[in-house]
Amino acid sequence: MFLLSLMHLTGKSQSILVSGESGAGKTETTKLIMQYLTFVGGRAAGDDRTVEQQVLESNPLLEAFGNARTVRNDNSSRFGKFVEIQFDSNGRISGAAIRTYLLERSRVVQITDPERNYHCFYQLCSFERDAEKYKLGHPSHFHYLNQSKVYELDGVRNSEEYLKTRRAMDIVGISHADQESIFRVLAAILHVGNIEFSPGKEHDSSAVKNDKSRFHLQMAADLFMCDVDLLLATLCTRSIQTREGSIIKVLDCNAAVAGRDALAKTVYARLFDWLVDKINMSVGQDINSKIQIGVLDIYGFECFKDNSFEQFCINFANEKLQQHFNEHVFKMEQEEYGKEEINWSYIEFVDNQDVLELIEKKPIGIIALLDEACMFPKSTPETFSTKLFQHFRSHPRLGKEKFSQTDFTVSHYAGKVTYHTDTFLDKNRDYVVVEHCNLLSSSKCPFVSGLFPLLPEESSRSSYKFSSVAARFKQQLQALMETLNSTEPHYIRCVKPNSLNRPQIFENASVIHQLRCGGVLEAVRISLAGYPTRRTYSEFVDRFGLIAPEFMDGSYDDKAATEKILQKLKLENFQLGRTKVFLRAGQIGILDSRRAEVLDNAAKCIQRRLRTFITRQYFTILRSAAFSLQACCRGHIARKIYAAKRETAAAISIQKYIRMWLTRHAHLKLNFSAITIQSHVRGFVTRQRFLHVKEHRAATFVQAFWRMSKARSSFLRHQTSIVAIQCLWRCKQAKKELRRLSKLFRKFYILSLLYFYFVSQLYLTINIRIMYLETIPQS
Ligand SMILES: Nc1ncnc2c1ncn2[C@@H]1O[C@H](COP(=O)(O)OP(=O)(O)OP(=O)(O)O)[C@@H](O)[C@H]1O
Incomplete structure (x- = not known):
């Protein structure tokens, strides 16, 4: 955070130099710093993948191809790394770039027990599916891996690491086709390493040794996708350009092996550079960025039993960094005291300028002499060492070994290191073998041919193009120093507590040695005194x-x-x-803590107010929410009660109606029955009564009729009797009358009259009798 605020405050780029012995924890520290910086810096919203993700996820990839087990560290970085995190004008991360330095190429073809080659080879061999595809097997079957018997690392599963590497490739945006090509190239390198040579038919020539080697040659050609005969020719011959034209020179076995190893190293180095470029493309650089924070994780100071060219370069880089440290911490500091007219007594420190001059000075320095030696084909380690000792016979920092003509010792700031020069010349010669380039640029695999673009016409004329590894490394370091000088440096010194890789154990002598060598004690002294x-x-x-x-x-x-x-x-x-x-x-600490206190108090006051405001708002919202909730609950409960009541009322009503209906129904049924019964009874009664009345009436009628008939018959009898009597009477009377009249009128007329009268009277009587009989009912 301090770094970021400093960067924003001063508007100046910052750099963090992580240094320390091999295995002290530089890479781990760098990863933590990166995580922290990218977390605090953040990236503009809307970006899917953060720089953090991409830079951090590129670590497993770089570690797989650039780290290896050494005697001091199971995961030693065999290359230097400078990660630049770029910031935009708003102070947000806008990009990042990774620069790498001097990959240890010789490790690809040569390792010592108990070290290992680069992790990626073991990872590929352990992943059965791909290993089978590329005709690989256990690492012990491959010359480049079986020079050391260490194939596994404690707590690390190679096959899982392989998957992690693959995942990192995905994240970095390496297509599956390219991933396949990368692992094909790795497999090809392993097969190349197994090609052995035996003397050929011609003098000083070489040929493939046996069928096994032929198989590996064929496999390498297949995997590189190039012509097998061309590969063989590239390994066993060289073309030399002369004025008369080009001539083919055969190579003896040793030269063929050297050529084979050179091919493996070149391919691996190009592959590594390709990966770094790909990561940089994926992360994306901000070319407009004005300020950046750089984190340098470069190999630590190395002093082994056998130190070679790599250790020389690594220690040279560490000398450079130590000088940078000295300049900033001691020289510039004390110069500034003078400039500012501060009362100050000068502090002595061990300046390593003389070591650097010994190594890099032109025209006479170790690197310059080495380059000169490399340019003469007849040079040997002996000639180089002799020249070196001639020039620096009395140099206080250079020593000669008693029992060796070629070894030399340099008194570095961190201690004396003896270097064996037998491979110095070979390792410093970074030959680009034109045949190698031509072979691989003719590959049918676009990835492989892309690693080896065609050389310009003039450079393809001679077989070897020499360039000095040490000189190029020196240039790279110079550029790095320029970058670092344009930034404000911060130093992190990592100290390796013990050689057992166990926690909580401190080997005091080693720790104090590292602190002293790194100039930490002087830095502490100057900090205290100054x-x-x-x-x-x-x-x-x-x-x-x-x-x-x-x-x-x-x-x-x-x-x-x-x-x-x-x-x-x-x-x-x-x-x-x-x-x-x-x-x-410590005074800045007091000031900062007082400032922090004031800010803290102000912050507390603001926080208090803000919290009150927020709490009040929260309370108001909560209260109104509670009210609403209560109202809702009450409404809900009331509605429930109301609904229950309604239901009860409805139920009662329904019950009432049902009961009423049932009662009514029963009543109606009863009523109906009663009425029916009543009606039946009444009907019956009425019918009985009616029958009775009818009977009565009939009886009455019968009686009446009987009585009438009785009376009638009696009447009629009486009447008949009367009429008879009357008739008899009248007849008697008439007869009396007739006899009187006859007596009187014994004349005809009177008698007739009497006759007519008598007849009319009889007729009348008969009519009356008939009429009476008609009025009487038949019954
Ligand atoms: N902070 C830490 N906590 C626990 N273990 C650590 C820590 N830092 C480093 N280590 C252990 O030390 C080992 C070496 O660390 P690292 O690779 O960072 O060293 P280095 O200084 O970068 O070495 P080299 O210069 O060889 O690359 C790690 O693999 C890890 O096991």
Whole structure:
């Protein structure tokens, strides 16, 4: 955070130099720093994959191809790495770039027990499916891996690491086709390493030794997708350009083996560079970025039993970094005290300028002499060493070994290291063998041919193009130093606590040695005696003015205000320079903690208010929410009760109606039955009564009729009797009358009259009798 604020404050790029012995934890520390920086820096919203993800995810990939087991570290970085995190004008991460330095190429073809080759080879061999596809097997079957018997690492499963590497490739955006090509190239390198040679038919020529070698030759050609005869020719012959034209020179077995190894190294180095380029493309660089934070993780100082060219380069890089450290911590510091007219007594430190001059000075330095030796084909390690000792016979930093003519010892800042020069010349010669390039650029695999673009016409004329590894490394280091010098450096010294790789164990002698060698003790001394912190007056007042706001009113002089602030905090022994204030160790801490206290109090006050406001708002919202909730609940409960009541009422109503209906139904049924019964009874009664009445009436009628008939018959009898009597009477009368009349009228007429009368009277009587009989009912 300090770094980021410093970067924002000063607008200057920063760099973190992580240094320490091999295995001290530089790479792990770098990873933590990267995680932290990318987490704090963040990236503009909308980006799918963060720089953090991409840079951090590229680690397994770089580690697989650039790390190997050494005697000091199971996961030793065999290349230097400088990661630049770029920031935009808003202080957000806008890109990143990874620069790598001097990959240890010789490891591809040569390892010592108990070291290992690069992890990727073992990973590929352990993953059965792909290993089978590329006709690989156990690492012990391959010359480049079986020079050491260590194939496994404690706590590491190669097949799982293989999958991690593959995943990292996916994240970095390497297509599956390219991934296949990468592993095909790795497999091809392993097969190339197994091609052995025996003397050929011609003098000093070579040929493939046996069927096994032929198989590996064929496999290598298949995997490189190039012509097998061309591959064989590339390994066993060289074309040399002469004025008369090109001539083919056969190679003896040793030269063929050297050529084979050179091919493997070149392919691997190109592959590694391709991966780094791919990662950089994937992460994306911001070319407009003005400020950046660089993190340097470069191989630590190495001193083994046998030290070769790689150790020489690595230690040279460490000398450079130590010089950078010295310049910043000691030289520039003390120069600044003088410039600012600070009362100061000069502190001595061990300057390593002389070692650097010994190594890199032109025209006479170890690297220059080495390059010169490399350019003469007849040079040998002996001639090189002799020349070296001739030139630096009395150099205090260079020593000669008693029992060796070729070894030389350099007194580095971290200790003496003896180098064996027998492979120096070979390793320094970075030959680009034209045949190798031509072979691989003719590959049918676009990936392989892409690694080896066609050489320009003139360079393809001679078979070997020499370029010095050490000189190129020196240039790279120079460029790195320039980058570092343009930034404000911060140093992290990693200390390896023990050689057992166990926690909580400190080997005191080793720790103190590392601290002393790294100049940490002097740095601590100078920090204690000197003024590790300085600020210009305006910076100081800007930052710490808030500690004493009473001095900040109106116009004030920065220097006077600085002094007053320091006096207010009762700080002593600080010095006021011409433009800057110089503070003793720990004083900036007091100021920062006081400033933090003031800010803390202000923050607390703001927080208090804000919390009150937020709590109040929260409370109001909560209360109204509670009210709403209560209302809702109450409404809900009331609705429930109401619904229950309604249901009850409805139920009662239904019950009532049902009961009523049932009762009514029963009643109606009863009523109906009663009425039916009643009606039946009444009907019956009525019918009985009616029958009775009818009977009565009939009886009455019968009686009446009987009585009438009786009376009629009696009447008729009486009447008949009467009529008879009357008739008899009248007849008697008439007869009396007739006899009288006859007597009187014995004349005819009177008698006739009497006759007519008598007949009419009889007729009348008969009619009356008939009429009476008609009025009587038949019954
Ligand atoms: N902070 C840590 N906590 C626990 N173990 C650690 C820590 N740092 C490093 N280690 C252990 O030390 C080993 C070596 O660490 P690392 O690879 O970072 O060393 P290095 O200084 O980069 O070595 P080299 O220069 O050889 O690359 C790691 O594999 C890990 O096991």
